[in-house]
Structure formats: C-alpha cells, structure tokens
Amino acid sequence: MTIAFVIAGTLSIIATLLAVSRSNTVHALLYLIGSLLALAVAFYTLGAAYAAVLEIMVYAGAIVVLLLFVVMIMNLGGRRKEEERALLGPSVWVGPSAVVLGVAVELAVVFASGLTPATESSYVSAQMVNAVVFGPYVIGVELASFLLLAGVVSAVHLGRRHQKVIETGSDSPPERSSEDRDPPGTGDRGESGPAWATRLHSKEVVE
Amino acid sequence: MSVPPVYGMVLAAILFVIGLGGLLIRRNMVFVVISVEVMLNAGGLGFISAGARWAQADGQAVFLFLLAVAAAEAAIGLALILWLHHRHRTVDSDSARQMRG
Numbered sequence: 001m002t003i004a005f006v007i008a009g010t011l012s013i014i015a016t017l018l019a020v021s022r023s024n025t026v027h028a029l030l031y032l033i034g035s036l037l038a039l040a041v042a043f044y045t046l047g048a049a050y051a052a053v054l055e056i057m058v059y060a061g062a063i064v065v066l067l068l069f070v071v072m073i074m075n076l077g078g079r080r081k082e083e084e085r086a087l088l089g090p091s092v093w094v095g096p097s098a099v100v101l102g103v104a105v106e107l108a109v110v111f112a113s114g115l116t117p118a119t120e121s122s123y124v125s126a127q128m129v130n131a132v133v134f135g136p137y138v139i140g141v142e143l144a145s146f147l148l149l150a151g152v153v154s155a156v157h158l159g160r161r162h163q164k165v166i167e168t169g170s171d172s173p174p175e176r177s178s179e180d181r182d183p184p185g186t187g188d189r190g191e192s193g194p195a196w197a198t199r200l201h202s203k204e205v206v207e
Numbered sequence: 208m209s210v211p212p213v214y215g216m217v218l219a220a221i222l223f224v225i226g227l228g229g230l231l232i233r234r235n236m237v238f239v240v241i242s243v244e245v246m247l248n249a250g251g252l253g254f255i256s257a258g259a260r261w262a263q264a265d266g267q268a269v270f271l272f273l274l275a276v277a278a279a280e281a282a283i284g285l286a287l288i289l290w291l292h293h294r295h296r297t298v299d300s301d302s303a304r305q306m307r308g
Contacts, residue, residue, distance in 0.1 A: 005210045009218040016222055016245055020229030025237050032241055039248060042218065045210055046259040051251070051267045058274050063244065063281045070285045071237060074292050122209050128264040129271070137268050144275035151279030158286035 004110050005045040008103065012038035015099045025071045027096070029064055034099035036060040041103055045110070050126040215256025222249035236291060236298045240284040247277045 015035035022028040036059045043052035133141065226245030233239060251273045258266015288298055295302040 002210050002214070005214055009214070012218070013221055013225070016225050020225060020233065020238060020242055020245065025235070028238065028241060032244070035245075036248070039222075039252065042215070042252070043255055046212075046215055046256055047209065047262070048255045048259060048267050048270075051255050051270045054271070054274060055248075058278070059244075059248065063277060066281060066285065067237065067240065070288060074289070074298070122259040122262045124258065124262060124264050124267055129267040132264040133268045133271055137272075140268075140272050144272055147279050148275055151282045155282045155286040158283070158290045 001045050001110075004106055005042055007106055008038045008041040008045065011035075011099055011102050011106075012042065015096075018095060026068065029068050029071065030096040031099065033060050033064050034096050034103070036064065037100060037103045041106060041110075047122040047124055050124070050129050210259070212256045212260035215252060215259070219249045219253035219256065222246075222252065234299050234301055236284075236288045236300050239300060240281065240288065243280060243284070244277060247273060247280070 012035045015031045015038060019028045019031035019035055022031065036055060040052040040055040040060075043049075043055055223246050226242045226249060229242035229245065230239060233242065251270045254266040254269045254273070256266070258264065258269075291300075291303055292298055
C-alpha cells in the first residue's frame with residue numbers, strides 16, 4: 001500500500017507542476033483533474049475512502065468542471081477552427097492521458113491485489129465520519145451553510161450587469177484642458193461650465 | 208503495511224509549495240484560482256494523513272468543511288474573474304491593481 005501511495009503522490013506532484021505552469025488554461029485544468037484523481041488514490045491508500053470519493057465527486061466533478069465552463073464562456077484565446085484542429089495533435093492529450101492512465105493502472109493493481117483498506121488499522125468509514133460531523137461538529141455544518149450562502153450572494157452580486165457603473169466610469173475622466181481652469185460659478189453652470197460639470201449637474205438633478 | 212503518515216505530510220507540503228509558487232508567479236486570474244485550489248487540497252491531505260495516524264474520523268470531518276470552503280472560494284473567484292473580464296477585457300490580475308470609489 002505504501003508503494004501505491006508513493007506512485008500516486010509522484011503522479012500528483014507531476015500533474016500539479018504541469019497544471020500551474022501551462023500557458024493554455026484548458027490544458028492546465030485537465031492536468032489539475034489528473035492531479036486530483038491521483039490524490040484521491042492517495043486518500044484511499046491512507047484509509048480515507050470516503051474522502052477519496054468526495055474528492056472525485058466534488059473537486060474533480062464540480063469545482064474544476066465549473067472552472068472549465070467559465071473558461072469556455074469567456075472563450076479565452078478565441079481561436080479559429082483550424083487552429084483548434086491543430087491543437088488536437090498528440091502533444092496535447094498525451095500528457096493528461098499518461099497521468100490518468102497511470103492512476104487507472106494503479107487502481108486496477110490495488111483492487112486486483114485485494115489490498116482493501118478495510119483490513120488496515122487506520123481505516124475510517126463514512127459512518128464514523130458522519131457521526132462526528134453531525135455530532136460534535138454540527139456547529140461547523142451550520143457555519144458552512146452560512147459560508148456557502150455568503151458565497152452565493154457575493155457571486156450573484158458580482159455577476160450582475162454593471163452597465164450604469166461602466167458608462168459613468170468610461171466617460172467621467174475629465175479632460176484637463178484650459179476650460180477646466182475657469183473659476184467655478186462664473187455665469188450659468190449649465191452653459192459655460194466644462195462638459196463634465198454639466199454632466200455632474202444633470203446627474204444630481206436626475207438623482 | 209499501512210502508509211506512514213509522514214509520507215502524507217511530505218506530499219501535502221510539496222503540493223502546498225507548488226500551489227504557493229503558482230499563486231505568486233502567475234498573473235492569469237484563472238491560474239490564481241487553480242493555485243488556491245491546489246493549496247486547499249494540500250491542506251486537506253494534511254488533515255487526512257493526520258487523521259489516519261490516530262485512526263480518528265476528525266481529519267475527514269475537517270476535509271468535509273474544507274470542501275465547502277473550496278466550493279465557496281471557487282464561486283467567488285469565478286465571479287471575480289467574470290467581472291474582471293467584463294470590465295477590462297482581460298484576466299490579467301495586474302489590470303485591477305487600481306481601485307476607484
């Protein structure tokens with residue numbers, strides 16, 4: 001079981017190094033998925049099968065896929081179709097495939113050899129974990145619900161359309177020309193004042 | 208036959224350092240979020256290996272809470288990336304070094 005942990009840890013380190021050093025965002029996310037799968041194997045060999053399943057389902061299945069969706073929405077790079085086709089060469093998918101294949105072979109060997117962590121002394125079952133989480137740590141569950149609610153509210157707040165803010169932010173920088181140095185209050189403000197003062201004045205009237 | 212828990216701690220330290228290096232080096236906001244996820248994951252591995260050392264369920268319980276923290280962090284980080292891309296047409300974190308208002 002130790003050799004399985006060492007192999008999984010090495011794969012995870014290599015995949016993480018590649019994930020944080022790639023220039024293409026999608027490739028980095030694919031390497032990150034491979035790293036998370038290898039780390040799930042490491043959790044399993046440590047006797048934490050429940051955490052391994054959650055790692056695959058929540059991290060690789062939800063969080064990283066959410067990142068992938070956002071990268072695709074923003075269309076970072078904006079390539080054309082022939083460039084996209086050129087990107088499908090072997091140099092693109094060989095690296096992530098090697099990482100994932102290593103994890104798969106290792107899992108097959110672990111399962112075939114019958115080295116289930118149920119025989120280990122350090123095995124912690126899902127029943128024990130949930131008995132602890134909803135027992136002495138139940139206040140942590142409540143705090144996690146608060147945290148997730150705050151995350152949802154802030155994500156919705158940041159994701160709103162900021163059209164009004166962007167418009168006033170784009171045309172509000174006043175030009176420091178000669179008319180800007182006119183003393184304020186000379187004459188009617190709406191006619192002889194600088195343009196940005198007129199806008200500010202009308203904005204005050206509107207509001 | 209079981210894995211020595213110091214191996215898990217060493218792996219957690221290596222992964223944390225990789226994530227920290229990526230966080231400090233990269234300018235792309237997507238890679239900043241990836242690096243923070245790697246660091247949170249390394250922290251979870253540390254908790255799990257410590258829980259496996261004493262065969263207690265507390266390590267995995269803390270890992271469950273770390274999952275909630277990582278999910279909230281990913282949601283807010285992605286909303287910030289989308290806001291930055293909508294506002295500045297880039298995901299360079301240096302483009303947001305000046306605040307207004």
